[in-house]
Amino acid sequence: MSDYNFAYLDEQTKRMIRRAILKGLAVPGYQVPFASREMPMPYGWGTGGVQVSAATLTPEDRFKVIDQGADDTTNAVSIRKFFERTAGVEVTEETEAATIIQTRHRIPEAPLSEDQILVYQVPIPEPLRFLEPRETETRKMHSLEEYGLMHVKLYEDISQHGAIATAYAYPVKVEGRYVMDPSPIPKFDNPKLADCPAIQLFGAGREQRIYALPPYSDVVSLDFEDHPFEASKADHPCDLCDARDSYLDEVITDDRGGRMFVCSDTDYCRTRQAQGHLGAQLAARQEGAA
Amino acid sequence: MQTEALEGGFPDAPLDAARAFRAAMNAMARPGRIETLVGAVPPAPLSPAAGALILTLCDPGTPVHLAGALDVAGLRDWITFHTGAPLVGPAQAAFAVGKWEDLQPLDAYRIGTSEYPDRSATLIVEMPELTPQGAVLTGPGIKESTRLSLPDVAAMRRNAALFPLGLDFFLTSANRVAALPRSTQLEGN
Amino acid sequence: MYVAVKGGERAIDNAHAWLAEERRGDPAVPELSVAQIREQMALAVNRVMTEGSLYDPDLAALAIKQARGDLIEAIFLIRAYRTTLPRFGSSAPVKTAEMACERRISATFKDAPGGQVLGPTFDYTHRLLDFKLAAEGGTPAAPEGEARREATPHITGFLNREGLIQTEDESDETPPDLTREPMELPAARALRLQALTRGDEGFVLGLAYSTQRGYARNHAFVGELRIGSVAVEMEIPELGFAIEIGEITVTECESVNQFKGSKTEPPQFTRGYGLVFGQTERKAISMALVDRALRWKELGEDDQGAPAQDEEFVLMHCDNIQATGFLEHIKLPHYVDFQSELELVRKLRRAAGAEEVKEAAE
Known part of the structure; x- marks a missing residue:
């Protein structure tokens, strides 16, 4: 050891x-x-x-x-x-x-x-x-x-x-x-x-x-009755695994305002992709390659 | 010093202490859950579980109180040799170990201060047996409720009422351990 | 198309390899030995030992070499190494009154028993670059005199004899150990002094300077500054008495500060104290001034709200290993937090925009 x-x-x-x-x-x-x-x-x-x-x-x-x-x-x-x-x-x-x-x-x-x-x-x-x-x-x-x-x-x-x-x-x-x-x-x-x-x-x-x-x-x-706590995330599915319930990182992809959203939890994203879930950008790329 | 005092420590201290701590932590984090504690072979009448807790948690920085029947030369020597913990009366103790009746009165131990509630004693209570029956436990660490055989529900309920101050208990029997932190609420008797 | 970055491990290995290459510099230039650093960069070595809390010139020199001359990085290396050392016991307090002084000066008396000994100081050098050193320095030799045999008494002792300076209470109490117990405030003076000795030289210097400029001014003079070697003794329980286990060089500064007095107490000078490893006099003097400023409560002075009087502020921020770690950690990725703020700012802006549209419509 x-x-x-x-x-x-x-x-x-x-x-x-x-x-x-x-x-x-x-x-x-x-x-x-x-x-x-x-x-x-x-x-x-x-x-x-x-x-x-x-x-x-x-x-x-x-x-x-x-x-x-x-x-x-x-x-x-x-x-x-x-x-x-x-x-x-x-x-x-x-x-x-x-x-x-x-x-x-x-x-x-x-x-x-x-x-x-x-x-x-x-x-x-x-x-x-x-x-x-x-x-x-x-x-x-x-x-x-x-x-x-x-x-x-x-x-x-x-x-x-x-x-x-x-x-x-x-x-x-x-x-x-x-x-x-x-x-x-x-x-x-x-x-x-x-x-x-x-x-x-x-x-x-x-x-x-x-x-x-x-x-x-x-x-x-901590919150107030008229302002209750709200757990928020980017209002977007993951572009790689299509998860709608995971916290997303925003990635800048070019200098013309292009961006994508991907799961911050890499293991979660990988597991979903392995299960066959496909996000929009990953789907587009696979189509392009086919 | 008898040779008995030199024996019965953890055969492989870093690994045995790591495993024993995991059991102790699981017990403290999930009040009422009974865990197994092995590795220590202390002189009688101390249980192997209580011995493992002492080896895992005590050292020269933690004064230990040996209550009643446990305050015997063989055990004093064993603790001194293996941990270097000073042996003291209840008021100075970070850890106290003994049978429930020997540990009394509870108000002799430190319960922490409002700014430092962690500066409270941990009592290791030697029990004849440990079963998931008896008082109903609720609170942090417990999904809904659980049951544990306790020596004196009323006294422990009074202790819980001191929260965030108060004592924390490990209950030991043979090689089994459960815990009752001050945060646990009790029903029944 | 974004692809998750892999190979963090390889990036780290490569960075370390590059670092090693840069550390060596041009291979055509001979490599520095640890002994060269120890002998010729002695003041850097002293600082690393002082703030690293470990008296070992060879290890300090090695740390400086490994750290490419970054002294805070070197102090870090020494501290991390020190934590892993087993502790065999504690020494008795060193007796600085019995120091074999190589430098000893007082600003408060023209002369005193033991005399003024300048020693190896920059004080009166003219700060002119010495281009001869750029070639080979050679092996200069200084004239030698008779070593003083008897002990050199402390200057403050003379003042104390007349009751002119406040007496420090002696105590055999074991001081708390900053490296083994969490800091608890308010801190005893022993703990404050420990923190100041380990504290960043620049930080302590800046605070000391601020007291001179009026932020809790305490009219300090260097009552005495002495540098030299002292014996380190340790009580051996099996023997029942203390034996000498080695010698260390230390710098000690006692400042003589403004007097105080009241109707019941005649006026008396007060003092501050600094003690560090090796010849590290700027730090020792700074420490004495800050120590003195921190004693305001004990000496019945007013809290002027000055930074050097603020124990929590000084003690929580003087450690350069803590400070540099936390400062530099903002280099680590924070994009999860940044993303959460981005979402929030966008949401607040949308809400504000909707509000404006509504107002315009009304």
């Missing part, structure tokens, strides 16, 4: 992270401070997720890493390779075959199962941070359940733009208690946080926080 300890981290560090994960699961949505280590990759590039994965992996796991929904983005490739080397675990690109999925910015389209763990990379774990930069203040606000500032911010959006102007990292309330940052997933993914059969773990390395959602947790996106 390698000269490193299993999954790179030393045992004492893993124990410290494991204890934080257990407390995070016991108090859903609460950010547990942990002594994040300096990893051999930069802060901001997934060190929190990597440490949570390292403390969670067993030799029997099948590990998948996605960034922006895709397995083949460079940082996903790099993290996958890191664990292949240091933990010797099997890796996969198939969502359904994976037991642990580390993700940056997306929740896979395929429904997760009870046998899976989703590990999120989190840049700024504090949902109140952009309203109040001081940790000493936001910690107090969480302890007092003082979330008025967040509602004021969302309401100011409505009065200025006519709608809530948060499109990703859309704040949620967990089990009626803690307001939580779901990491910068598009708000399209927010409904998947709730009532999810899988364990969801969140790791923020630079900010030294771990938090968690046990399976089937109650997770509500």
Whole structure:
């Protein structure tokens, strides 16, 4: 295998992270401070997720890493390779075959199962941070359940733009208690946080926080009665697999305004194409070739 | 120190601890679910499951309280040798292990602070048996509801009422473990 | 036609190969050895050791070579390596009063026991490019004098004897370890000093400068700056006493700052403290000034709202490894987030457009 300890981290560090994960699961949505280590990759590039994965992996796991929904983005490739080397675990690109999925910015389209763990990379774990930069203040606000500032911010959006102007990292309330940052997933993914059969773990390395959602947790996106939360995506089917229910990336194809929409979840798109689903642009190309 | 204290650790610590943690995490994430914990062979009367939890989670940074019948030289030595955890009274403990009656009173343990609810003790309760019967559990980690044999429903319900503060429990018997975090709501008795 | 980009792995491998080639530069030019960097780029090595929190000149030199001279990248390499090292124990506090000084100056007294020793400093060099160095520098030799045998007492000790400077409380308490525990605020002074030693030299320098220009001005003088080697001792439990395990070179700065006093307490000077590895005096002086500014509460001063007084601001932003990681991560793909904002902006614009049409019709 390698000269490193299993999954790179030393045992004492893993124990410290494991204890934080257990407390995070016991108090859903609460950010547990942990002594994040300096990893051999930069802060901001997934060190929190990597440490949570390292403390969670067993030799029997099948590990998948996605960034922006895709397995083949460079940082996903790099993290996958890191664990292949240091933990010797099997890796996969198939969502359904994976037991642990580390993700940056997306929740896979395929429904997760009870046998899976989703590990999120989190840049700024504090949902109140952009309203109040001081940790000493936001910690107090969480302890007092003082979330008025967040509602004021969302309401100011409505009065200025006519709608809530948060499109990703859309704040949620967990089990009626803690307001939580779901990491910068598009708000399209927010409904998947709730009532999810899988364990969801969140790791923020630079900010030294771990938090968690046990399976089937109650997770509500913040909204107002007259402005209910809306999970939105590009109003378009996937041009490769014709999916109408998946989150889409917009790809610019030429400099004359040409564009196409494709699934951000590459495994979902590939699986659908293999099942014979055909998007408009892929169909056009096949026709052209015939 | 008896040679017994030097034995019974994880044969392959990184891998055994990883597997044991997965079982412990699954238990804590899905209150009431009974998982298997193997790999540790602690001296009697500690159960293998409780032994595996201690090896997986305890070290010099986590003071441990051995309650009642567990506070015996053989076990003290075993924990000191394998984990380096300091042995302390209930008030300083990050982990406490013992039979339910020996762990009393519960208000002796740390329940966290409103700013740091994670700074609370985890109690490992040694049970004669562990069955999916008895009190009805609902809350995070539980699809609809589930059942688990609990030592004292009223006391655990009082603990849950402290949420987000409170204690978290592992319940162990032989090589089986279940968990009851402070977030679980309880019905029945 | 768009085709999903594959081969991220090959792209990464190729990038690394190119990087290695660029690192070496023109193969016609002899390759730098680690020893050359250690000996001839010593101040860069010192900075990497200080901010990397690891006293090992050879490893620091290797990191500088690997990082192509990017010191923050080199500090990163050292930090990541340091985390993997097992910890055998902790040393006793070093005794800087027993330092074998190679440089020792005070701005507050013309002379004092131990004297003013300039040592190897740039201070009075005229900053004229020395074109002789562009050829071969040769092996210059400096005149040698007698080494001072006895210990050099601290300047602040003289002031303290008269009660003219605030006394620092001594403590045997084990300081918290920034690298093993999450930062908790408010922080004790020991933790603040640790963070400042590891902090980015440029950031700490900028903050210190801001205090001199009036953002929480504290009238600092360099009470003493000393550079030299000190013994590192470690208590060996089996032996029951401390033994010397090595020697390190450090720079220590004690600033003497504005006095304070009240009706009950006679006026007294106050102090700030800086300690770093190697000869790294700009950092040590900067650190002392920022340390002093952060002590406003303890010394009963007003919060002027100055950046250098703001503990959370200073401690959460002084670490260049954290800062550079997060800053540079915006290079990573964010197109999912960007797409979600694109949708939102388009939707808001459509809604605004419909509103205008409606108003025009009315």
